[in-house]
Amino acid sequence: MKRTLQQYLLFTLRSIIFWVFAFGFMIVVRYFGVFEEKGVSILPKYQLPLQNLLMYVSISAIPFGIFYAFIEFLFDRYLAKNLALGIIIFSKNFIYLVTLIFLVSFVVEYTGYMLDVSIYEERGWWRTNKTFWSIMFFFVVASLVFSFIKIANEKFGRGVFVKMLLGKYRKPQEEKRIFMFLDLKASTTIAENLGHYTYSQLIQDCFYDLNTIVQKYDAEIYQYVGDEAVLSWTYKRGIKRNNAVALYFGFKEKIASRSAYYQEKYGLVPEFKAGVHGGKLMVTEVGSVKKEIAYHGDVINTTARIQSECNNYSANMLISESLLKEMQLPEDYVTKNIDDLLLRGKAKAINIFSISKE
Template identity: 25%
Template sequence: MNARLERKLRLLAIVVAASVIGAVVYSLAQGFTTATGIAVGISYGLLISVAMTGISQFVLDGPLREWLGGLSFTANLMVRSTIYAAIIVPILFFQVGNIIAGVPPDPSHQTFWIDITYAVVFLILANLVIGITNIIGPRAFLNFVTGRYHSPVEENRFVLFVDIAGSTGLAERLGGVGIHRFLDRTFRILTLSVVDYRGEVLDYVGDEIIVTWPERGGAVDCRPLRCFVAMRDELSRAAGQFEREFGSMPRIRGSLHFGPVIVGEIGDVKRAIVFNGDVMNTAARLEELSRNVDGGFLASRAAMDRFASVPPFAVHDLGRLPIRGRADGIDVIGIAA
């Protein structure tokens, strides 16, 4: 299944399950303890959650994704909440859940405002969770909630560094605001490929994006390599748009390394999950070397040896290259330009 679609469907399933549980709890709190009363609550939970999340994932994060992405966090939240309210209010007012469950509607609308209040509170909380998840990343959010990295652990990881070439010169020509918009647009396009190949954005550092994969997930179908090539393809498809808006098309170079990293939460006022270790340093130094090779990409032999299959495109062995911080150098592989 397409990774983007799988991600949307997974979120849909989570929200629907949470909504159904919340609807049952609300029904019991209101005194509707019969099977019919609970069935009505489940009907409303299903209706509202499927409609709300479906529009969120396939419309707001689909055709309207770029427009909403240009809004501030608060403005984005308000737009989403307004659209969701336009879904919830008619469902509750016309008592669609009652009709589906085979229960006659209540003409007095006795619980309408209580139902609206509960739905609005649930809506605001859901939007806040989604908004925070979009800021720190879904996997990071889940890891914070579960406490997976509350104590540091060692994991084998693929680490991909992707750098936007020529950004210094572009910054001089476009100015501060212009280069920020350029980088933002570029990173938004690059992360589409990260989702497609099931990677995790670790960080944005200046004009670089750092992506990681656990050993098992990254080894499948050479995902880190395919991700980098897909990034270039996505940027090529958007070349016309970049030329019209910025007068220049982004070019990327990158590096890939594999090995043990220490992953753990760090900080107090601003808590973060960070990766430390020689793998991170080596990947960054490989990216520096990639600026001087054809194809603009270097992968360590350690990373290439962990793949479960042969890369689906031509690669060439560049032998052992000297690298800062390692007296014996490092064996590297390049890809065609």
């Protein structure tokens, strides 16, 4: 709960910063770039000092930034799963439009008070006012830009989108990362028993539950492959608070908390197995039609092969010794040395441990 609150507050702060810049840009364009339009002309004697203008922008942007973050968080956490994307977009924009009508009306009155002029006197002036609707258009575009940045960050991982814009991954770059391969246990048997349609719903529900906790553990979803999810961390974030291990048990707890739902709908409670490993590898942009960030290196292959050994040793989670040594697991985590294993395609054996939680 504490980390969820921290994530919400961080998202709210980013929203406020974005809308402070958006409001500032709008004011510069509308109020300093357009001098002849009726109702928005600001004569030199009415222009605010810079410090007052900054305060004015901040006061206008802060409440909207807070409200915007709340609506986005509400939809993402509680409504996104059950509503079509088109309905979500329409609903959000309708809420924003109604809010902006009240907010802009307040801003206009506040501006008139600050400048000691009467800008608009009649009620409902915004219905036919071209300036108002041009401002609305600006906010719709700004909202789409914010949503695009948010979606891109979720798609590529925190900070990766900005690096792509700057062209960092146009050429392969070496990074040190941790990967987890998370796979549904007994997937073939479950698919045969449920049928492909119901099985797809099961996978959809499982990955939805996974998505509700990935931010809590600073993880990034690299890709989904059938009934398998591949997660990734920068080495520092994966080690911090044992995120690369704690996520698996957090996911188990999430599934357990909804066991009644799974049992009623599917007649089973899904279980997952995981393999975790870390090290240096290459990251680069691939593709031109469907551009993606791709990771190349032995770390990926080794992690997949570690996970494939779970069934052989009746283990739910396996981790490489090199990564385990970097962790500082609390006492309720139980580790067991499996042995030195010569994994398929590997010339050198790798020591693997199982991890369980009391």
